[in-house]
Amino acid sequence: METLDIPVLSLALTLLLLIIPLFISLKYRLKLIGSLFTSTARMIVQLALIGLFLKYLFVWNDPFVNAGWLTVMIVVAVFSAVRSSSIKVSKIFLPAFASFSFATFFVVFFMNIFVIPLKNVFDARYLIVLGGMLLGNSLRGNIVGISTFYMQLRTDSNHYLYVLSLGASRQEALLPYLRDSVQLALKPTLASMATMGIVTLPGMMTGVILGGADPDVAIKYQILIMVAILVSTITSVVLTILLTMRVCIDKYGILRTDVFRNARQKQRKVS
Amino acid sequence: MAVIEFRNTHLSFNGKSVIRNLSLNIDKGDKVVVSGKSGSGKSSLLSLVLGFIQPDSGQVLFDNIPVDERSVWDVRKRVACIDQDVSLGTGTVHGLLAFVSSLKANSHHSFVPDKLMALLELEDDLLHKDIKDLSGGERQRMAIVIAVLLGRDVFFLDEVTASLDKHLKKKVAGYFTGREDWTCVIVSHDPVWLDNSVVRVFDFEEKVWKH
Numbered sequence: 001m002e003t004l005d006i007p008v009l010s011l012a013l014t015l016l017l018l019i020i021p022l023f024i025s026l027k028y029r030l031k032l033i034g035s036l037f038t039s040t041a042r043m044i045v046q047l048a049l050i051g052l053f054l055k056y057l058f059v060w061n062d063p064f065v066n067a068g069w070l071t072v073m074i075v076v077a078v079f080s081a082v083r084s085s086s087i088k089v090s091k092i093f094l095p096a097f098a099s100f101s102f103a104t105f106f107v108v109f110f111m112n113i114f115v116i117p118l119k120n121v122f123d124a125r126y127l128i129v130l131g132g133m134l135l136g137n138s139l140r141g142n143i144v145g146i147s148t149f150y151m152q153l154r155t156d157s158n159h160y161l162y163v164l165s166l167g168a169s170r171q172e173a174l175l176p177y178l179r180d181s182v183q184l185a186l187k188p189t190l191a192s193m194a195t196m197g198i199v200t201l202p203g204m205m206t207g208v209i210l211g212g213a214d215p216d217v218a219i220k221y222q223i224l225i226m227v228a229i230l231v232s233t234i235t236s237v238v239l240t241i242l243l244t245m246r247v248c249i250d251k252y253g254i255l256r257t258d259v260f261r262n263a264r265q266k267q268r269k270v271s
Numbered sequence: 272m273a274v275i276e277f278r279n280t281h282l283s284f285n286g287k288s289v290i291r292n293l294s295l296n297i298d299k300g301d302k303v304v305v306s307g308k309s310g311s312g313k314s315s316l317l318s319l320v321l322g323f324i325q326p327d328s329g330q331v332l333f334d335n336i337p338v339d340e341r342s343v344w345d346v347r348k349r350v351a352c353i354d355q356d357v358s359l360g361t362g363t364v365h366g367l368l369a370f371v372s373s374l375k376a377n378s379h380h381s382f383v384p385d386k387l388m389a390l391l392e393l394e395d396d397l398l399h400k401d402i403k404d405l406s407g408g409e410r411q412r413m414a415i416v417i418a419v420l421l422g423r424d425v426f427f428l429d430e431v432t433a434s435l436d437k438h439l440k441k442k443v444a445g446y447f448t449g450r451e452d453w454t455c456v457i458v459s460h461d462p463v464w465l466d467n468s469v470v471r472v473f474d475f476e477e478k479v480w481k482h
Contacts, residue, residue, distance in 0.1 A: 156360075158354075158356060158357070158358035159358035159359070159360045161321075161323055162352075162354065162359070162360075164323075165347055165350065165351075165352040166347075166371055166374060166376070166377070166417075166421065167348035167374055167375075167376030167377060167421070168374050169374075169375060169376075172374055172375065251340035251341075252322040252323070252325070252340050252343055253322075253343075253344075254322075254323060
């Protein structure tokens with residue numbers, strides 16, 4: 001079963017469908033036209049470039065280049081996760097990078113070594129495609145996780161200090177915030193796992209089936225990828241919070257204000 | 272023997288000095304009312320001892336040991352603190368009590384709030400209420416109950432009587448000043464504390480003892 005290639009001209013026809021969002025946006029003045037065009041353009045350019053790049057990557061299939069490219073992907077993912085929080089990128093980039101790298105490489109290698117019978121565990125097809133899938137999800141989880149953790153700690157500082165004054169250890173005082181943020185970060189992953197197959201026929205599976213594989217194989221890969229996503233997401237979220245805590249919370253157990261991007265000066269209660 | 276000591280302590284916020292060259296001894300059993308205009312930085316005295324902020328220069332000592340990043344964790348186990356805008360968190364009052372007693376530092380105490388709640392005229396069914404449904408006065412009294420249940424003998428009371436009525440103010444002030452072995456540092460404008468002969472008043476702005 002060969003996948004039917006789509007002629008470029010026909011693909012252009014897909015873009016004709018964009019008339020619909022265009023029309024809706026005009027009618028209801030959604031002010032989305034600008035971002036509709038830039039997002040579509042960016043997607044096309046980025047995918048075209050990556051398609052070209054992947055072609056060479058797959059042909060070349062050099063372990064170092066593959067691992068190197070995955071590292072580049074991790075850097076970009078970490079950067080966007082950290083940037084969406086209110087913490088300065090320079091302060092927590094390294095700890096976040098360490099946790100993303102560990103979570104991604106650990107899970108991908110586990111799959112490539114023990115689960116998928118690969119001759120070359122650095123095979124681009126698996127390393128980069130699986131890695132990318134995990135990273136995309138870790139990224140989403142971490143955006144929620146880091147932001148929630150530090151935002152809650154900051155807005156809830158009165159209560160946090162109260163708990164410290166009760167004699168709580170660092171771990172005891174921070175645990176409720178860690179718990180909340182990890183739960184929130186994992187919610188989408190768990191929800192999509194629970195409705196898998198019924199509501200969602202996920203991208204991975206669609207891709208594998210369109211790519212000519214048997215639905216049986218597609219389902220096996222889907223199970224594998226969902227477990228991998230869950231494991232790498234929770235690992236990276238928890239590790240990122242634990243490792244960034246060392247930078248963002250001082251030895252007195254107090255959240256440092258200078259790590260925030262809109263750092264207010266030492267501003268604590270003076271009455 | 273001094274329980275709390277400030278030695279030439281200097282503290283500033285945003286370049287504005289809040290505490291200048293403060294030297295102050297608070298001995299065991301002392302009941303000290305810190306008086307001064309609001310906004311003058313009285314509460315920062317308590318924050319300094321609890322290590323929530325650090326002095327720019329000088330020292331803060333607790334039991335003759337400088338408060339630093341290591342000793343501060345023990346200080347927080349020795350002091351019970353009630354703040355005017357204490358935030359008890361979310362969930363039920365019962366849940367809060369369970370959390371407080373689950374902390375390692377407090378695990379050797381039994382947390383039976385009944386008597387204290389009765390003394391402060393809080394109904395039993397309050398335990399099952401949500402913290403956010405309590406009135407300001409109820410929240411304040413609940414914070415007092417918890418602080419006393421911690422079984423500690425150094426108290427930081429920051430405007431604790433602010434949202435109580437006259438008769439309860441008197442009760443609370445009498446309760447804390449009546450215990451000889453308790454050391455109390457009281458930040459308050461309330462004259463109810465001053466009726467008592469055991470209380471010493473420290474003028475925070477002039478940095479002198481008034482009586």
